[in-house]
Amino acid sequence: MKRGNRRWAPVVLALALVAGACSLTVDPLDDPGIGESALTTIVYAADGSVLAHWHAGEDRTLVVYDDIPRHLIDAVVAIEDERYWDHPGVDVRAILRAAQANGQAGDIVQGGSTITQQYLKNVLLTNAETYDRKLEEAALAVRLEEGLTKEEILERYLNTIYLGDGAYGIGTAAVHYFGKDVADLTLAESSLLAALIQLPGATNPRTEPEAALARRKIVLEKMVEQGYVSAAEATAASLEEIELAPPTRRLARSRYPYFVEELKQQLLDDPRLGETPTDRYNALFQGGLRIFTTLEPAIQEAAEQAVAAVMVAEDGPDAAVVSIDPRSGYVKAIVGGEDFYDEDDPIAQFNLATQGHRQPGSAFKPFVLAAALEQGIDLYDVYEAGREVDIQTDSRIWTVENYNNSAFPPLTVLEATVYSVNVVYARLMDDVGPSTVQELAERVGITSALEPFHSLALGAQEVTPLEMASAYGTFAADGLHVSPVLFTAIETHDGEVVIEQEPEIAEAIDHTIADGVTAALTEVVTRGTGQRARIGRPIAGKTGTSQDHRDAWFVGYTPELVTSVWVGYAEENHIMEEPLTPVTVTGGRWPAEIWALFSLNALATVPYSQLAVVGDDGTVDVDIDLSTGYLAGPLCPHENIQRLHLPPDQVPTVICPIHNPSGIVGIGAGEVPPVIGIELSEAVSALNRAGYEVRLDWEDGGTLAQGTIFGQAPDPGVPARAGSRVTLTVAGPEPGAVVPRVLGMTREEASAQLAIYGIPVDFIEEPEADPASAESRAGRVWKQAPGAGVAASATVSVWVNPGGSP
Numbered sequence: 001m002k003r004g005n006r007r008w009a010p011v012v013l014a015l016a017l018v019a020g021a022c023s024l025t026v027d028p029l030d031d032p033g034i035g036e037s038a039l040t041t042i043v044y045a046a047d048g049s050v051l052a053h054w055h056a057g058e059d060r061t062l063v064v065y066d067d068i069p070r071h072l073i074d075a076v077v078a079i080e081d082e083r084y085w086d087h088p089g090v091d092v093r094a095i096l097r098a099a100q101a102n103g104q105a106g107d108i109v110q111g112g113s114t115i116t117q118q119y120l121k122n123v124l125l126t127n128a129e130t131y132d133r134k135l136e137e138a139a140l141a142v143r144l145e146e147g148l149t150k151e152e153i154l155e156r157y158l159n160t161i162y163l164g165d166g167a168y169g170i171g172t173a174a175v176h177y178f179g180k181d182v183a184d185l186t187l188a189e190s191s192l193l194a195a196l197i198q199l200p201g202a203t204n205p206r207t208e209p210e211a212a213l214a215r216r217k218i219v220l221e222k223m224v225e226q227g228y229v230s231a232a233e234a235t236a237a238s239l240e241e242i243e244l245a246p247p248t249r250r251l252a253r254s255r256y257p258y259f260v261e262e263l264k265q266q267l268l269d270d271p272r273l274g275e276t277p278t279d280r281y282n283a284l285f286q287g288g289l290r291i292f293t294t295l296e297p298a299i300q301e302a303a304e305q306a307v308a309a310v311m312v313a314e315d316g317p318d319a320a321v322v323s324i325d326p327r328s329g330y331v332k333a334i335v336g337g338e339d340f341y342d343e344d345d346p347i348a349q350f351n352l353a354t355q356g357h358r359q360p361g362s363a364f365k366p367f368v369l370a371a372a373l374e375q376g377i378d379l380y381d382v383y384e385a386g387r388e389v390d391i392q393t394d395s396r397i398w399t400v401e402n403y404n405n406s407a408f409p410p411l412t413v414l415e416a417t418v419y420s421v422n423v424v425y426a427r428l429m430d431d432v433g434p435s436t437v438q439e440l441a442e443r444v445g446i447t448s449a450l451e452p453f454h455s456l457a458l459g460a461q462e463v464t465p466l467e468m469a470s471a472y473g474t475f476a477a478d479g480l481h482v483s484p485v486l487f488t489a490i491e492t493h494d495g496e497v498v499i500e501q502e503p504e505i506a507e508a509i510d511h512t513i514a515d516g517v518t519a520a521l522t523e524v525v526t527r528g529t530g531q532r533a534r535i536g537r538p539i540a541g542k543t544g545t546s547q548d549h550r551d552a553w554f555v556g557y558t559p560e561l562v563t564s565v566w567v568g569y570a571e572e573n574h575i576m577e578e579p580l581t582p583v584t585v586t587g588g589r590w591p592a593e594i595w596a597l598f599s600l601n602a603l604a605t606v607p608y609s610q611l612a613v614v615g616d617d618g619t620v621d622v623d624i625d626l627s628t629g630y631l632a633g634p635l636c637p638h639e640n641i642q643r644l645h646l647p648p649d650q651v652p653t654v655i656c657p658i659h660n661p662s663g664i665v666g667i668g669a670g671e672v673p674p675v676i677g678i679e680l681s682e683a684v685s686a687l688n689r690a691g692y693e694v695r696l697d698w699e700d701g702g703t704l705a706q707g708t709i710f711g712q713a714p715d716p717g718v719p720a721r722a723g724s725r726v727t728l729t730v731a732g733p734e735p736g737a738v739v740p741r742v743l744g745m746t747r748e749e750a751s752a753q754l755a756i757y758g759i760p761v762d763f764i765e766e767p768e769a770d771p772a773s774a775e776s777r778a779g780r781v782w783k784q785a786p787g788a789g790v791a792a793s794a795t796v797s798v799w800v801n802p803g804g805s806p
Helices: 003-023 070-080 092-105 115-123 131-147 150-160 170-178 187-195 209-225 231-239 257-268 277-286 297-310 361-374 413-418 422-432 434-444 454-458 465-476 511-527 590-602 680-689 747-756 771-776
Strands: 041-044 050-054 290-293 318-324 331-335 388-392 397-401 480-482 487-491 497-500 505-507 540-545 551-557 562-568 620-625 641-646 693-699 709-713 725-731 761-765 781-785 796-800
Touching: 050 257, 070 115, 070 150, 070 187, 070 209, 115 131, 115 150, 131 150, 150 170, 170 187, 187 209, 187 231, 209 231, 257 277, 257 290, 257 331, 297 318, 297 331, 297 590, 318 465, 318 590, 361 413, 361 422, 361 434, 361 454, 361 465, 361 511, 361 540, 361 551, 388 422, 397 422, 397 454, 413 422, 413 511, 413 641, 422 434, 422 454, 434 454, 434 465, 465 480, 465 511, 465 540, 465 551, 465 562, 511 540, 540 590, 551 590, 562 590, 680 693, 680 725, 680 747, 747 761, 747 796
Parallel strands: 041 290, 693 725, 761 796
Antiparallel strands: 041 050, 290 487, 318 331, 318 562, 388 397, 480 505, 487 497, 540 551, 551 562, 620 641, 709 725, 781 796
16 A cells, blocks of 8 residues: 555544444444453473462452442543543544544554443453454444443443553552552542553553653543533642552562563563563463473572572672573573562562672673683783783773782783783783773673773673673583573463574684683682682683672583672672671682582582693793792791792792792792703602602604603793692603613613503513523513504513512
């Protein structure tokens, strides 16, 4: 239809309705009552158990016409259908007025529906605004008024209208908003209820009091115009303040209400359940749907129990937990507060897990790391650390200090991640660029609005636990981001599929980048700030603590489950330090402990899967006094000492002079002894006696004899802690690749040589055939099988002449 023709369609409809209303002789319509009874919607957990029943049926208190006060009847008629008492079900004048407005707009923008038509729409018809539906509605309205009185129709209408806050009908609304029976309503209260009919959400007196008063004023003006009340009565009523009763309706309690409430709010905003909020509300609370969720009761119970076990301090901080399967996006558990139904807690129903926006602190650093890896920065690239750094941003000098003002030597990116070194991450952010980090964070799952500021590197902008779990899930899923999903399907009561939920999947980052982040975060838990989260299986995670210990986080994952934990004060945002809390709360304390307790139970029946780990990088283990940045000495305070993996050329050479007198050596060890150029077994023995572990790298030594050492790290003379590892570069094939030559060696020498290569040996004491040779080479090897240079694949048999030294 051309646009010009469409413009006149409303006028044509109006003429058709007028003609029908004026000429039809119709049979009376059977009484539809208040329509079909509302059907209860059932919400199911992933294991098939029931989480909640949603219904509006119990919030409909029926009233009879004789109990309705006259001023309420007059208010409704005045604002909704001023010629109600005179028309035959269809208001010709209202139709023509609406037709003029609709013709100008080219579409249906103004109603013209009478109370009779509205009632029929509520109980018999759909909400569709089509011309066919309007014609059907008009015809039925005329038929209905042939069978029922005006009073009977109005009674039924007032029992079926929706008035907000889950209240259907004026009987329920009177109790809900004013705490009284409908017969006791005043003019001011009656006109307010009439004001709610058109837009119950936008004029809700609890949430939109100004809009409610403005709409009530319009109702009272209409009543004056139509002679229902005097101007003085209307003025007095319009000046009357709204005195709402406290909510008395007891919530239908559900299992795991923070999850259920988040699901409900998402569905109320989902256009697949209806075009308008009222349509969606009706679908959920009257439609008898079956909603199948992703919540796992066993995992939810584990989360709640972990929080309860750790958060035992009276009047202590709050906690939130979100757990997601990163492979599917299915949300398995949500802990959004302590008690959703606590009537004494004004914020009990505020969901800290999905609505609580707080600063993540260093838990945001993995996004900086991922952006850096994408730009070609390596985990083993070295950055200056120190105690603090000044970064020139676009607007000012940004000064960054390490946590506790700790001083570090130059560190690899990996070590800076393991020990959450702010100075290095400030430098990384400056190299990578704030906009790049912002874009990556949004790509992997952060949905809160972020600004491209340098401080984003240290988690200075607010996010929710749900977002953090979702974003870390991208690392766990090898770079694929799967949007969080709370339900899998919605069906009607008779099994017809209404919605089949499909998770949104996108390749957010390359799998090699995700593996690099995971490798670093496994070290965070193994030996860094997240050690309290260790549970005896491969995990990756990161701690986070905001400024002044106001927020503490731990977000960790396995390939099967990613979980974020937040701890903090929900209302006052207190500093979590003594004496307010028993200990200073950081991400590595209570959040990591909650995560560990939860994961032990949640993953108890899940087989282990392997996470990406860091390779053998040739770094050196050394103890550093973080309060000074020097090598730790035996007199340095224990709480200041941290073992770091450093590149050999970045190992400090000075023992901390602040806490140790001149001449003292490092903790448990002295200097690494020189072993280059000596025989392998002798070198290994020398290093073992000095307290070091040995790692061998076998390389082609050219003309050097097999087993000759021609390199070592750390270099000779470097101080290193006892128990740390020294890497030796040895001439020859890789250990165990081929069998070495042991002919002419003593039994002990042959045993040691084969042990270096990891080759099992079977000694056979038997003289060789020539007695003279056997005597001259008593106690020495005269035969081996397989021979030297053969691939080592099994036990080597070695024949030794009898005799020789014991």
